[in-house]
Amino acid sequence: MSVTAPKGFRAAGVAAGIKDSGNKDLTLxxxxxxxxxxxxxxTRNKVKAAPVLWSRQVLQTGRVRxxxxxxxxxxxxxxxxxxxxxxxxxxxxxxxxxxxAVEVAVCSTGLIGARLPMDRLTEGVTTAAGRLDSSAEAGLxxxxxxxxxxxxxxxxxxxxxxxxxxxxxKGAGMCAPNMATMLSLLTTDAVLDQAQADAALRQAVDATxxxxxxxxxxxxxxxxxxxxxxxxxxxxDQDEFTALLTTVCRDLVEQLQADAEGVxxxxxxxxxxxxxxxxxLLAAKAVAEDNLCKTAFFGSDPNxxxxxxxxxxxxxDFDQSKLDITIxxxxxxxxxxxxxxxxxxxxxxxxxxVEVDLxxxxxxxxxxxxxxxxxxxxxxxxxxx
Amino acid sequence: MSVTAPKGFRAAGVAAGIKDSGNKDLTLxxxxxxxxxxxxxxTRNKVKAAPVLWSRQVLQTGRVRxxxxxxxxxxxxxxxxxxxxxxxxxxxxxxxxxxxAVEVAVCSTGLIGARLPMDRLTEGVTTAAGRLDSSAEAGLxxxxxxxxxxxxxxxxxxxxxxxxxxxxxKGAGMCAPNMATMLSLLTTDAVLDQAQADAALRQAVDATxxxxxxxxxxxxxxxxxxxxxxxxxxxxDQDEFTALLTTVCRDLVEQLQADAEGVxxxxxxxxxxxxxxxxxLLAAKAVAEDNLCKTAFFGSDPNxxxxxxxxxxxxxDFDQSKLDITIxxxxxxxxxxxxxxxxxxxxxxxxxxVEVDLxxxxxxxxxxxxxxxxxxxxxxxxxxx
Numbered sequence: 001m002s003v004t005a006p007k008g009f010r011a012a013g014v015a016a017g018i019k020d021s022g023n024k025d026l027t028l029x030x031x032x033x034x035x036x037x038x039x040x041x042x043t044r045n046k047v048k049a050a051p052v053l054w055s056r057q058v059l060q061t062g063r064v065r066x067x068x069x070x071x072x073x074x075x076x077x078x079x080x081x082x083x084x085x086x087x088x089x090x091x092x093x094x095x096x097x098x099x100x101a102v103e104v105a106v107c108s109t110g111l112i113g114a115r116l117p118m119d120r121l122t123e124g125v126t127t128a129a130g131r132l133d134s135s136a137e138a139g140l141x142x143x144x145x146x147x148x149x150x151x152x153x154x155x156x157x158x159x160x161x162x163x164x165x166x167x168x169x170k171g172a173g174m175c176a177p178n179m180a181t182m183l184s185l186l187t188t189d190a191v192l193d194q195a196q197a198d199a200a201l202r203q204a205v206d207a208t209x210x211x212x213x214x215x216x217x218x219x220x221x222x223x224x225x226x227x228x229x230x231x232x233x234x235x236x237d238q239d240e241f242t243a244l245l246t247t248v249c250r251d252l253v254e255q256l257q258a259d260a261e262g263v264x265x266x267x268x269x270x271x272x273x274x275x276x277x278x279x280x281l282l283a284a285k286a287v288a289e290d291n292l293c294k295t296a297f298f299g300s301d302p303n304x305x306x307x308x309x310x311x312x313x314x315x316x317d318f319d320q321s322k323l324d325i326t327i328x329x330x331x332x333x334x335x336x337x338x339x340x341x342x343x344x345x346x347x348x349x350x351x352x353x354v355e356v357d358l359x360x361x362x363x364x365x366x367x368x369x370x371x372x373x374x375x376x377x378x379x380x381x382x383x384x385x
Numbered sequence: 386m387s388v389t390a391p392k393g394f395r396a397a398g399v400a401a402g403i404k405d406s407g408n409k410d411l412t413l414x415x416x417x418x419x420x421x422x423x424x425x426x427x428t429r430n431k432v433k434a435a436p437v438l439w440s441r442q443v444l445q446t447g448r449v450r451x452x453x454x455x456x457x458x459x460x461x462x463x464x465x466x467x468x469x470x471x472x473x474x475x476x477x478x479x480x481x482x483x484x485x486a487v488e489v490a491v492c493s494t495g496l497i498g499a500r501l502p503m504d505r506l507t508e509g510v511t512t513a514a515g516r517l518d519s520s521a522e523a524g525l526x527x528x529x530x531x532x533x534x535x536x537x538x539x540x541x542x543x544x545x546x547x548x549x550x551x552x553x554x555k556g557a558g559m560c561a562p563n564m565a566t567m568l569s570l571l572t573t574d575a576v577l578d579q580a581q582a583d584a585a586l587r588q589a590v591d592a593t594x595x596x597x598x599x600x601x602x603x604x605x606x607x608x609x610x611x612x613x614x615x616x617x618x619x620x621x622d623q624d625e626f627t628a629l630l631t632t633v634c635r636d637l638v639e640q641l642q643a644d645a646e647g648v649x650x651x652x653x654x655x656x657x658x659x660x661x662x663x664x665x666l667l668a669a670k671a672v673a674e675d676n677l678c679k680t681a682f683f684g685s686d687p688n689x690x691x692x693x694x695x696x697x698x699x700x701x702d703f704d705q706s707k708l709d710i711t712i713x714x715x716x717x718x719x720x721x722x723x724x725x726x727x728x729x730x731x732x733x734x735x736x737x738x739v740e741v742d743l744x745x746x747x748x749x750x751x752x753x754x755x756x757x758x759x760x761x762x763x764x765x766x767x768x769x770x
Contacts, residue, residue, distance in 0.1 A: 047697030047705045047721075077693050079706070079722035112690025113723045215676045217691075218698050291600045291676070291757070292765055299766030305497025306602075308462050312432030313603050320432045321464070336432075337464035338498045372676070372766075374759050380677055381684030381757075 002139025005157040005166035006189035008032045008229025010132040013145030016124020018072030018110075018117055024145035026121065027069040028128040029185060030097060035230030038064035039198040040105065041205050043222035049076035050083040051106040052221060054090065058105050062194035064227055065103035067185055068093050068128075069146050070121060071170070073110040076220035085116050092122045096129045107183050107223045109148055109170065143168035146183055149379065152259055156251035158244050163190040163232040165244055169224075169252040172214070172261045184209065184224040184252060189232035190241055200242040201226045208249035211281075212368050214260045215376075216289040224249075257368045262376030265297045267352045267369045271311070274363030279316040281365035286314035287354060294372035297352055302345035304332040311356055318358035326355040387524025390542040390551035391574035393417045393614025395517040398526030401509020403457035403495075403502055409530035411506065412454040413513040414570055415482060420615030423449035424583040425490065426590050428607035434461035435468040436491040437606060439475065443490050447579035449612055450488035452570055453478050453513075454531050455506060456555070458495040461605035470501050477507045481514045492568050492608050494533055494555065528553035531568050534764065537644055541636035543629050548575040548617040550629055554637040557599070557646045569594070569609040569637060574617035575626055585627040586611045593634035596666075597753050599645045600761075601674040609634075642753045647761030650682045652737045652754045656696070659748030664701040666750035671699035672739060679757035682737055687730035689717040696741055703743035711740040 004011050009031055016026040031038075040059040042052050058064060068089060075082045090104040097104075108116070132138070143153035149172040157166040169184035192200070205224055226245070236244075257266055269287050274280035287293050290310035296303040304325045312320065325333035330345035332338070370376075389396050394416055401411040416423075425444040427437050443449060453474060460467045475489040482489075493501070517523070528538035534557040542551040554569035577585070590609055611630070621629075642651055654672050659665035672678050675695035681688040689710045697705065710718035715730035717723070755761075 045694060045697040046701075046703065047693045047708070074690070077690060077705070077708075077718060077722055079720065082722070112693060113718065113727075115723075216698075217675060217677050217694060220690075220694055220697060289674075290602060291761070292602050295762050295765035298762065301766070305459070305462055305605075308432045308497060309430060309602060309605055312430040312605060313601075316431075318431065320462070323432070323462075333462060333498065335464065337462055337467070338500075342498075372762060374762050376676070377680055377683065377757060377759050377762055380680035381686070 002136060002143055002155045002157065002168055003029055003166045003185055003187040004134045004136060004139035006164040006187045006229060008189050008231030009187045010134045011138045011142035012128040012131040012133065013141030014124055014128045014131065017120040018070055024141065025070055025072040026124040026128055027142040027145040028066065028125060028132065029142055030066045030132055031064065031227045031229050033229055035191065035228050036063045036065050037192055037194050037197050037228040038062060038226060039201040040223065040225045041201060043218060043220060045218050045220050047077065047220045049074050049108060049221040050078055050086040051075055051108045052223060053083060054086040055105040055107065055223060058102055061102060063103060064105045065099040066093055066097055067105040067107065067225055068125060069107040069183060071109050071146050071148050073108060073114055073116045074112045074221050075108040075116050076112040078115055082115060085118055088118060089121060092125050096126055105225055109146060109183050109221050112220060146170040149261055150259055154252050154255035156248045158248050160244060161234060161236065163234045163236055164188065165248045167248050167252055169256055171256050172259055186226045186248065189229045191230040191233065191235035192228045192241065196238055197226055197228050200245050203242050204246040204249045207246050208253045211366060212253050212256055213285050213288040214370055253368065257370060260370040261379045262373040263370040264373050265352050265371040266350055267297050267354065267371065268366060269354045269369060270366045271356045271358065272364045273358040273360055275317055275361040276363040277365055280363040283311050283314040283316040283356065284365050284367035286310045288367045288369035291372055298371035298373045300347040302327045302332060302342040302347055304342060307354060307356065308333065318360040322359040324357040328353055387521060387528055387540045387542065388414055388551045388553055388570055388572040389519045389521060389524035391549040391572045391614060393574050393616030394572045395519045396523045396527035397513040397516040397518065398530030399509055399513045399516065402505040403455055409526065410455055410457040411509040411513055412527040412530040413451065413510065413517065414527055415451045415517055416449065416612045416614050418614055420576065420613050421448045421450050422577055422579050422582050422613040423447060423611060424586040425608065425610045426586060428603060428605060430603050430605050432462065432605045434459050434493060434606040435463055435471040436460055436493045437608060438468060439471040440490040440492065440608060443487055446487060448488060449490045450484040451478055451482055452490040452492065452610055453510060454492040454568060456494050456531050456533050458493060458499055458501045459497045459606050460493040460501050461497040463500055467500060470503055473503060474506060477510050481511055490610055494531060494568050494606050497605060531555040534646055535644055539637050539640035541633045543633050545629060546619060546621065548619045548621055549573065550633045552633050552637055554641055556641050557644055571611045571633065574614045576615040576618065576620040577613045577626065581623055582611055582613050585623065585630050588627050589631040589634045592631050593638045596751055597638050597641060598670050598673040599755055638753065642755060645755040646764045647758040648755040649758050650737050650756040651735055652682050652739065652756065653751060654739045654754060655751045656741045656743065657749045658743040658745055660702055660746040661748040662750055665748040668696050668699040668701040668741065669750050669752040671695045673752045673754035676757055683756035683758045685732040687712045687717060687727040687732055689727060692739060692741065693718065703745040707744040709742040713738055
């Protein structure tokens with residue numbers, strides 16, 4: 001169920017002492033090859049963490065031998081010194097593993113604006129290197145050591161025709177991935193070249209991670225990496241690989257949604273009939289990010305007027321006299337006015353679907369989000385994260 | 386302290402039975418002249434309420450003799466029938482007052498998607514017409530009858546050189562005015578022509594109502610109207626009038642911020658050094674609308690990393706290595722990295738100021754917002770509004 005499922009990968013997750021809690025906080029994943037093909041996508045936030053700046057450079061080579069990930073500190077807004085910390089981390093991993101620093105991707109997650117405790121981190125790397133293993137337990141350790149406000153680790157895997165894809169992800173708040181989610185590492189033993197890996201990753205991420213929007217907060221550290229060992233010896237069809245990679249990513253995204261901060265509802269918002277897919281996405285995100293819609297979801301209230309208000313604020317063209325809104329299968333708004341009694345839409349369960357038809361074109365998009373609950377407010381006001 | 390302060394205006398606020406609570410819910414304001422000059426600004430939401438569609442047409446004539454406003458129902462997403470209700474309301478006001486329907490502006494606020502109880506509403510208009518008065522008490526009644534989740538009426542007035550401006554406003558949630566806030570009516574006895582009134586209103590609203598952002602939810606009903614009676618006989622200088630109108634509007638906006646749903650903090654966000662004023666406004670709004678920033682404000686937590694994340698997500702160009710953030714006077718982030726200890730920024734009081742300098746130009750904007758508290762969630766999830 002993890003990054004160690006495909007052949008050619010070893011992983012470890014240890015408690016390096018970066019987190020005060022003493023929980024696991026450092027993950028090391030090594031690609032033993034024979035291939036070292038890699039692709040990555042990174043946050044579009046203009047404020048980028050040091051590990052994002054570093055790993056973007058590494059990924060330009062299209063090759064990664066190892067990835068080191070820490071929780072307990074984002075290493076964002078830490079200036080040249082923070083970048084130097086990331087560089088030193090890669091250098092240390094490289095020397096321990098006998099590879100080049102430019103072959104080591106680095107990811108961090110946690111509080112923005114604080115330097116990392118480098119002594120503990122490098123010692124943790126050494127410890128993790130000694131525990132590298134291809135077992136499922138090692139994969140689970142790796143998935144656990146990247147958790148912050150996550151309450152459960154998120155892992156997924158799928159395989160066909162002799163090759164396999166595995167992966168983990170983390171992220172519960174500040175989570176509106178744009179190019180990527182907070183942190184996710186995917187592995188495969190399929191034989192791919194860099195162009196194939198890159199194209200598959202971008203397509204899969206666009207269809208999955210980029211449709212998740214918990215709170216509109218695209219983080220400074222969002223990263224998704226795909227490492228290919230080629231150890232299966234099998235070269236899949238590109239479409240087949242992309243489809244399976246999308247399946248694994250969707251699995252992870254659903255786990256992220258289910259474990260979002262303060263979540264009590266899993267909300268799926270689909271907008272159809274926009275002028276373009278992009279306008280449909282913007283309209284769906286406008287609903288997903290609107291606090292009046294989100295509190296109505298929390299209150300199990302099929303208040304479709306708030307959905308109409310939110311869609312009307314999106315940069316999306318439509319004629320309000322054609323607006324249809326369906327909530328949990330009940331057509332509550334037809335041609336811009338009340339239709340079925342909204343109280344027929346029973347939102348007392350955990351799953352809510354909102355379908356909007358703008359009748360302005362063929363554009364379509366679906367966004368996954370959550371409600372805005374007291375627990376979200378509590379979790380995000382009670383301490384710095 | 387109200388719309389009846391300038392000479393030439395009478396007002397009334399009555400309980401017409403539109404609200405189940407039995408509270409006042411219908412306001413009538415009449416301009417007795419000699420002038421009937423008027424200007425109005427309306428929501429930019431693509432979903433516009435019937436009274437907005439009606440009043441936009443009325444305001445194209447530049448003349449308004451009376452305004453009727455109701456709470457207890459927004460008359461939005463009500464289709465052609467809802468527009469007919471608004472038209473019938475204007476016709477009834479016109480017949481009772483002996484003016485033309487096209488001289489009557491209509492505003493509504495309340496739940497989106499429900500028709501108004503027209504029998505009660507028209508009866509309420511007749512009652513209100515019988516109670517029209519130029520007293521401060523009548524002005525207060527008028528301000529009270531537009532309240533929805535507002536806990537206090539909001540009134541303001543200012544005068545100089547023999548002429549006066551008065552006004553009221555309502556709005557506590559679904560409040561991110563774009564052209565106007567939920568509902569505000571301003572009156573003056575200054576002598577102005579339509580072009581002067583229009584220019585002054587647009588300038589004042591841009592500098593005040595449009596800088597308030599409680600929850601990003603630009604409503605379907607936002608309207609600000611300015612009615613000029615000219616009864617003072619004094620024609621002010623344009624700049625002088627605009628300045629005083631801006632003062633009155635700012636007073637109302639500060640009252641809206643203070644009474645926002647669930648508010649525990651009054652937050653002022655200033656962004657300097659953007660490429661343009663517009664980019665500065667977008668960056669300030671990105672912070673104002675970000676739930677991670679808003680929950681941190683609620684928790685009195687000077688978590689500037691969340692401010693950096695939010696600004697980085699705005700469509701605003703800047704170099705993260707030049708980003709400065711000051712919270713309550715403490716420079717917590719300098720040149721993109723931690724500066725003063727953030728715990729020196731004491732946010733335990735009610736007022737929080739966030740100053741961001743992007744060092745990318747001369748653009749500047751200030752936005753007023755609030756925190757995201759348990760009360761906001763409670764108020765917006767507990768019942769439909």
